[in-house]
Amino acid sequence: MPTVLVAGGTGDLGRRVVRELLARGADVRVLTRPASSAADRLFGGTEGVVVTRASSGDPAALRDAVRGVDVVVSTVSGVRDVIVDAQTALLQAAVAEGVPRFVPSDYSADYRYLPPRSNRNLEFRREFAGVLDASPIRATSVLNGAFADMLTGQAPIVLADRKLVLFWSDADQVLDFTSKDDTAAVTAAVALDPTAPRYVEVAGDRVTARELARTMSSLTGEPFRVQWAGTTGLLSAMSKGMRRFSRETDEAFPAWQGMQYLVSMYSGDGQLRRVDNDRWGEGRTWTSTRDVLAAHVASPPQSG
Structure with missing residues (x-):
């Protein structure tokens, strides 16, 4: 089996x-920072x-780290x-x-078709893709839409306490969701397949805001409705204004960045085209958005 180096292997997706x-029998090297002890704690023994x-x-230490491996997988x-x-x-x-x-x-999401400067984090990925494509190495990117796990907290789409599902511009816009576990499984399969193409697109589920509302109604026995929250153009303008008046930060997901992700999704610009x-x-039995929401509905509320 190949030897795979995983950068960022102590992170949520990396683990x-x-x-x-x-599970597939590969030999794994986990690359970590010199001062970090997390990898020893997680993988020691x-x-x-x-x-x-x-x-x-x-550079010398990085060359030592990758020497002899068959594929580098970055999850940073x-x-x-x-x-x-x-x-x-x-x-x-x-x-x-x-x-x-x-x-x-x-x-x-598919950053290749996004308007320039419409999504900061995905712009970084597009920039690195250019660097990668100019190199002599064979590359494969995994595109999975949004993490389905975000539906239960980070993504302000399903508002369970208000029995609402928010949408921008179009309640019937198709949204791509894939769980972190499914994304990890696909990434491992890609890493061990030397014939993998430049881009691999997968979606554990493809749903609309209207379908999410029907799912929540079915799971809870209470009527959920879709709620128009404005246009994607308005949301984009709001994110630009918020960013302009925010202090510069190294944080990966400030509030205005979250708005940019919603614009990429609900505009259809980041929609996957070749799943x-x-x-x-x-x-594999893919994790559906219903599976994710059902587990959340069934979980007891956190106290304190």
């Missing part, structure tokens, strides 16, 4: 990718996992200094050591 690679350390500012998270700068340093090390393949940290679940699902 899931490591788990899926191990785990058969098939080797922890290696290097910073993005140490952050803004430009991570998505562009740190991944470029890792890419350069991989190229220098003759690593055949590289999977960048995309895991997102291929059959090839990359490996007979």
Whole structure:
């Protein structure tokens, strides 16, 4: 089996990718920062996992880390200094050591068709894609829409306490959702398949706001309705205004960035166009938005 280096393997998605690679019999190297102890705590003594350390500012250490691996899988998270700068340093090390393949940290909507400057975080991914495509390494990006897990908290779409599902512009716009576990499974499959194309598009579920409202009505026995929250153009203008008057921050998901993601989804600009679940699902039963919402509805409320 191939040896796979996972950058960002101690993160939420990264841990899931490591788990899926191990389940498929791969040898895994987890790349972590020199001062971090999280990898030792999570993977110390785990058969098939080797922890290696290097910073993005140490080219020699990065080359040592990637030497002899068959594919680099990046699951790092952050803004430009991570998505562009740190991944470029890792890419350069991989190229220098003759690593055949590289999977960048995309895991997102399809950024290729977004209007320029409409989504900061996805713009960073598009910028790094240009760097990656100019290199001699074979690359595969995983595009999965939004994480379905976000429907129960981070994404202000389903407002359970108000029995509303919000939408912008069009309640029948198709939205792509994939759970983190499904995304991790696809990423592992991609990492171990040298024939994977440049872009792999999957969606655990494709639903509209109207369908989400029907799902919540069915799960709770109470009527949920869709609520128009404005146009995507208005939401985009609001995000620009909020960003203009916000202090600069290294935070990956300030409120205005969340607005940009909603614009990318409800405008249809980031919608996946070539979903291929059959090839990359490996007979998997995909997690639906109903599954995610049902688990949330059934979970007891947190006290305190």
